[in-house]
Amino acid sequence: MKRLFAWAVLVSGCLFFLLPLIGMTEFSLKMRRGVYSFDAYVRVFEDPRFWETFSYSLTLAAATIIFGVLLVVPTAYWVRLKLPQARPIIEFITLLPLVIPAIVIVFGYIRLYNTSSILPLTGSALGTDILLTMGYATLALPYMYRAVDTGLRTIDVATLTEAAQSLGAGWFTILARVILPNVMTAVLSGAFLTLAIVIGEFTMAALLNRPAFGPFMQLLGANRAYEPPALAVIAFAITWGCMGLIQLVTRFSKHERAKA
Amino acid sequence: MPDAPSPVRIKRRLPLEWLGILPFVAFALMFLILPTMKIVIGAFQSPDGGFTFQNLIDLNTDSIRSAYITSIELSLITAILGCAVGFAMASAVVFGGLPKRVRGPLLTFSGVASNFAGVPLAFAFIATLGPAGLVTLWLKTEFGINLRAMGFNLLSFWGLVVTYLFFQIPLMILIIIPALDGLKREWREAAQVLGATGAQYWRMVALPILFPSLLGTFALLFANAFGAVATAFALTGPQLNIVPIKLFAQIRGDVLGNPNLGYALAFGMILITGLANVIYIVLRTRSERWLK
Numbered sequence: 001m002k003r004l005f006a007w008a009v010l011v012s013g014c015l016f017f018l019l020p021l022i023g024m025t026e027f028s029l030k031m032r033r034g035v036y037s038f039d040a041y042v043r044v045f046e047d048p049r050f051w052e053t054f055s056y057s058l059t060l061a062a063a064t065i066i067f068g069v070l071l072v073v074p075t076a077y078w079v080r081l082k083l084p085q086a087r088p089i090i091e092f093i094t095l096l097p098l099v100i101p102a103i104v105i106v107f108g109y110i111r112l113y114n115t116s117s118i119l120p121l122t123g124s125a126l127g128t129d130i131l132l133t134m135g136y137a138t139l140a141l142p143y144m145y146r147a148v149d150t151g152l153r154t155i156d157v158a159t160l161t162e163a164a165q166s167l168g169a170g171w172f173t174i175l176a177r178v179i180l181p182n183v184m185t186a187v188l189s190g191a192f193l194t195l196a197i198v199i200g201e202f203t204m205a206a207l208l209n210r211p212a213f214g215p216f217m218q219l220l221g222a223n224r225a226y227e228p229p230a231l232a233v234i235a236f237a238i239t240w241g242c243m244g245l246i247q248l249v250t251r252f253s254k255h256e257r258a259k260a
Numbered sequence: 261m262p263d264a265p266s267p268v269r270i271k272r273r274l275p276l277e278w279l280g281i282l283p284f285v286a287f288a289l290m291f292l293i294l295p296t297m298k299i300v301i302g303a304f305q306s307p308d309g310g311f312t313f314q315n316l317i318d319l320n321t322d323s324i325r326s327a328y329i330t331s332i333e334l335s336l337i338t339a340i341l342g343c344a345v346g347f348a349m350a351s352a353v354v355f356g357g358l359p360k361r362v363r364g365p366l367l368t369f370s371g372v373a374s375n376f377a378g379v380p381l382a383f384a385f386i387a388t389l390g391p392a393g394l395v396t397l398w399l400k401t402e403f404g405i406n407l408r409a410m411g412f413n414l415l416s417f418w419g420l421v422v423t424y425l426f427f428q429i430p431l432m433i434l435i436i437i438p439a440l441d442g443l444k445r446e447w448r449e450a451a452q453v454l455g456a457t458g459a460q461y462w463r464m465v466a467l468p469i470l471f472p473s474l475l476g477t478f479a480l481l482f483a484n485a486f487g488a489v490a491t492a493f494a495l496t497g498p499q500l501n502i503v504p505i506k507l508f509a510q511i512r513g514d515v516l517g518n519p520n521l522g523y524a525l526a527f528g529m530i531l532i533t534g535l536a537n538v539i540y541i542v543l544r545t546r547s548e549r550w551l552k
Contacts, residue, residue: 002356002357003356003357003358005352005356006352006353006355006356006358007352007356007358009348009349009352009356010353010358010362013345013348013349013429016425016426016429017369017373017430019394019395020381020384020385020387020388020389020426021384022394023385023387023388023389023393023394023395024383024387024388026387026394027388027392027394071283071284071287072284074280074283075280075284078277078280078281079281082277082280083277083278083280083281086278086281090281090284093284093288093292095537095541096292096293096296097292098480098483098537099483099530099533099534099537100292100296100530100533101486101487101489101504101530101533103487103489103504103507103508103511103526104296104299104487104507104526104530105291105292105295107295107299107507107511107522108294108295108296108297108298108299109291109295110511111298111299112294112298134287134290134291135291137287137291138291138292141292193375197375200379200380201378201490202378202379202490202493203490206508207508207512214379214490217380217383218379218490218493218494221379221382221383221386221494222497225392228383228386228387229383229384229386229387231380231383232380232381232383232384232387235376235379235380236372236380236384239372239375239376240372242375243371243372243375244368246371247368
């Protein structure tokens with residue numbers, strides 16, 4: 001009886017999640033009248049703006065990940081090693097992007113870095129790209145920091161550092177060749193989550209007026225019927241791919257550790 | 261960081277360790293704290309730069325007030341439903357005697373779905389519950405149920421509620437399953453030995469322990485819905501009167517006709533999500549004591 005009830009709850013819940021996925025897939029195949037076809041996908045892939053915006057967002061995601069790793073790994077390492085008293089403050093700051101809505105943060109950027117300010121980042125395309133990358137790094141900060149910090153918890157930072165130092169390693173060598181490989185799983189998890197967040201992000205890119213994938217999807221949604229669900233299917237596949245890769249690297253590293 | 265001096269050579273007692281987090285502090289200041297401060301300060305500034313409460317007072321117009329009310333209602337309802345359904349699904353998996361194989365896929369799927377927000381999510385729901393959507397047509401042809409005639413419109417408040425639930429429920433599942441796992445068997449057994457019924461165990465043992473994490477997750481879901489722009493914008497366009505959409509239009513084209521009123525609008529958002537998250541953080545630290 002109890003088990004039956006549990007199944008009923010789970011199945012009806014899953015139905016709610018499956019229906020939109022089935023709905024978008026079915027709709028995306030309906031472009032040609034009467035038969036299912038991949039016409040909508042062909043249209044999407046033939047659109048040069050799709051590739052332009054997609055590669056733009058991909059490039060920005062890569063920049064965000066590289067910047068995020070360079071920022072977060074040394075900071076989290078240093079706080080664990082030398083500044084445990086700074087932990088609460090740092091953790092509080094890394095949680096702030098969950099508290100302050102993205103739209104408010106980007107509003108601040110626009111007003112703080114406009115063309116009449118000391119640092120007129122929004123004045124040029126490159127400057128705006130940098131600003132957008134920093135915005136994405138801010139959005140990803142809570143996830144990146146937590147992932148890396150959890151990774152650092154599983155290794156003995158102090159001993160590894162002393163061992164490396166007694167072998168003559170400098171700070172750069174320690175970070176790049178001792179600490180980073182040890183937290184690689186965490187870094188990759190954070191990186192894939194960042195990719196999932198950045199690739200379809202709409203608000204910041206739209207308000208900074210950059211040709212990213214999110215605003216492109218929105219524009220297409222306002223003007224077309226069958227391409228938007230095709231884009232949704234693609235976006236869902238990307239999100240699923242990112243989460244799958246996270247599981248994969250986590251499982252892989254557990255396997256490695258079990259063998260060791 | 262790489263060129264920070266080796267600590268062995270330092271003889272001075274200057275707190276040089278703090279230099280190590282300088283890049284992080286600079287980043288946080290430039291791209292998180294100062295931009296937010298700019299908004300907060302702007303909310304209390306008059307056009308000529310003087311201090312004023314006028315912007316906050318000016319928020320009290322019919323249109324802005326109703327935007328805040330709709331936003332708060334939307335966030336409350338999606339948070340309540342998200343918590344309730346998410347809790348039901350999570351407890352079905354943890355206590356319902358379902359096979360262990362169900363759990364992993366559910367958690368993975370929740371991770372995907374909670375991140376599948378924004379523009380594509382709106383498209384998925386338009387293709388399903390929109391005027392020509394799969395479910396809409398199916399109900400009409402198979403059962404003669406006309407959703408539109410019954411008053412359901414995806415591009416309205418309740419349509420937004422249904423759509424938001426797609427990422428709210430999985431977020432609840434992700435957070436609450438570890439909390440349910442933390443309920444120790446011994447507590448249930450101890451309650452049973454003392455003669456408690458199942459309902460009594462839940463009411464007097466389990467729920468009080470879970471209460472902080474339930475309420476905390478509720479606050480997180482609330483803030484999550486309150487700050488969301490992309491899903492609503494892609495679904496309804498700029499018409500729907502909720503605060504994030506209003507702010508979006510204001511940033512794009514100063515629709516309120518007063519830049520400082522825009523700051524005040526944003527400041528109100530920070531205040532509300534900030535409050536929700538303070539509740540979340542306080543309650544989470546309280547609940548973590550039990551979930552060791």
